[in-house]
Amino acid sequence: MKQMTLSALEEIMHRCAGDDESTDSFQQAPERAFADLGYDSLALLETQxxxxxxxxxxxSEQALGAAETPQQLVDLVNRWLSAV
Amino acid sequence: MTTAVITGIGVAAPNGAGTENFWAATLRGESGIGPIRRFDTRGYPARLGGEIDDFDPAEHLPRRLLPQTDRMTQLALTASAWALADSGVAPGTYDPGETGVAMAGAFGGFEYGQRELENLWCSGPERVSVYMSFAWFYAVNTGQLSIRHVLRGPAGVVVGDQAGGLDAVAQARRNIRKGARLMLSGGFDSSFCPYGWVARISDGTLSTDEDPRTAYLPFDLRARGQVPGEGGAVLVVEEAAAARRRGTRIYGEIAGYAATFDAAARYGGERGLGRAVEAALADAGVTAREVGVVFADGSGRPADDRAEAETIAAVFGPQGVPVTVPKTMTGRMSSGGAPVDLAGALLAMRDGLIPPTVNVRTVAPGARLDLVTGVPRPWQPGPALVLARGRGGFNSAMVLRPGTAAPNRTGAASVTGREAPTRSGGKRHEADDTVGPGGDHA
Incomplete structure (x- = not known):
């Protein structure tokens, strides 16, 4: 079954909000907060x-809000994908 | 009263991106007007424009800002950094709360808006960028400049077509008088896309001439309309005493300003430009004899040109003052036009050279103007008058007085000493709330 990877999420977020060579990649920092990686709430809305x-x-916006790091968001998406 | 002076200039114009590129091209009489290449103009009655060719936003801005900004915002952000660097204002000079932004916009981000509207109708609402929520908006440049440079005091936007560019700088002067120490001010427009083009064509003012050398000829016998340009300028406006304390070069002082409206046709249609000129001179305490140059609005439509020429001759006497329209090299940049003229007037003071009006050869009969044509004219710098008129009857006039040269320059980063955020971390929503239209636009 299809699963989401960290690099796939990163590619989506670059497309949505522009890449920023100054921050760590999701692979390097899977548990850093999106805010610290330079993504604001609008970038997350676009990613959603x-x-x-x-x-x-x-x-849901609530579920999205609870996912504060790339790893948490990837896990959330993959739980969904496994459940349906 | 508190004096507002200009200590930094950032220009992005069709004949030059970067203040010195623009100015050198302007003194050489080089025009940026040509066939539009940004979109396919086949089938449109007007096909010439002033496009900025040598500008790649990715070279100037963090990539995070690119998906959320229209071209006119990318130009404004870039030029604002140039203006701050030019002013040499050092980090920590001012508290963020005493610095602000007053910009003009006439179109907003039409190119961005057109793309997202196409997404809406072709692919559905979920394909519309979330950044559309602000990227198209007139006030977006004010918000983006405020965020980028950490200017957290007064923020406003004025919309008055070409005249709005002077109204915004006047707003910055009012903010300085009310206690702000530094303001970024000016205007930018682009909207070189079918949506923006159709909007311009609809008012019937565009020249349909296809020769870039004859399409836009303000005050000329052959004048037949105007050519749009994209771009604008940002000025660093500072409280004079604070600017002197830090020993910076002062380009000039915002000495006087006035704005009027033309009467509606049903009330006789009386034009208000003359009242604006008289009131701006009175505000500056400058007599007509003292004015050394007039940067005219230069509509390019014969009736407007005639009215402006009559106003100038009535105030200054026939051939009474040098008049110039460097916009002949850029096209009319909507809210960006007058700020670029202010920059031109300040640079004319710096270098002792009045930039020329290009392509105009035969001033229309009855226009008793001393038009500076062909090549720059040396002058003894004195007060300059900049005029701007906007669609719908807006008239604005601003008087600048030469400043003082004072080197001792330092490199600039963030004005307030705080690192400008390259990411907004949720602040975007706050910004949306703080940059609503209005201010105390008189």
């Missing part, structure tokens, strides 16, 4: 819409 489109996972 791409995940819905490309993975068929419709995260």
């Amino acid at each position: 819409s791409v995940i819905r489109r490309e993975y068929g996972v419709d995260l």
Whole structure:
């Protein structure tokens, strides 16, 4: 079954919010907060819409808000993918 | 009263991105007007424009800012950094709360907006960028500049077409008088996209001439309309005593300003430009005889040109003052036009050279103007008058007085000493709340 990887999430977020060569990659810092990696709430909102489109996972804003790091968001998406 | 002076300039214009590139091209009489290449203009009645070719936003801005900004915002952000560096204002000079932004916008981010509207109608609402929420908005440049340079005091935007560019700088002067120490001010427009183009064509003012040398000829016998340009300028406006204390070069002082409206046709249609000129001179305490140059609005439409020429001749006498329209090299940049003229006037004071009006050969009969054509004209710098008119009857006039040269420059980073955030971390929502239109635009 299809699963999301850290690098796939990073690619989506670069597409949504622009890449920023000055911050760590998700592989290097899977548990750093999105805010510290330079992503604001709008970047996450945009990411939510791409995940819905490309993975068929419709995260609620509440669930999205609870995922504070790349690893947490990837885990959340993959739990969804395993459940359906 | 508190004096507001200009200590930094950042220009992005069709004939030069970067203040000195723009100025050198302007003195050489080099025009940036040509066939539009940004989008396919086949089928449109007007096909010329002033495009900025040598500008790649990725070279100037963090990549995080690119997906969330229209071209006019990318130009404004870049030019604002140039202006701050030019002013030499050192980190920590001012508290963030005593620094602010007053910008003008006429279109907003139409190119961004068109793309997202296409996404909406072609692919559905979930394909619309979340950044559309602010990227198209007139006030977005004010918000983005405020965030980027950590200017947390007064923030405002004015919308008045070409005249708005002077109104915004006047707003910055009011903010300085009310206690702000430094303001970024000016205006930018682009909207070189079908949506922006159709909006411009709809008002019937564009020249349909396809020759870049004859399409936009303000005050000329052959004048037949205007050519749009993209770009604008940002000025660093500072409280004079604070600027002198830090020993910086002062380009000039915002000495006087006034804005009027034309009367509606049903009330006789009386034009208000003359009242704006008289009131701005009175505000500056400058007589018509003392004014050394007029940067005219230079509409390029014969009726507007005639009215402006009559106003200038009435105030200064026939051929009474050198008049110039460097916009003949850039096209009319909407809210960016007048700030670029202010920059041109300040640089004219610095170098003792009035920039020329290009392509105009035969001033229309009845226009009793001493138009500076062809090549720059040396002058003894004195007060300069900049005029701007906007669609819908806006008239604004601003008087600048020469400043003082004072080197002792230092490199600049963030004005307030705080690192400008390259990421907004949720602050975007706050910014949306603080940059609403308005201010105390008189």
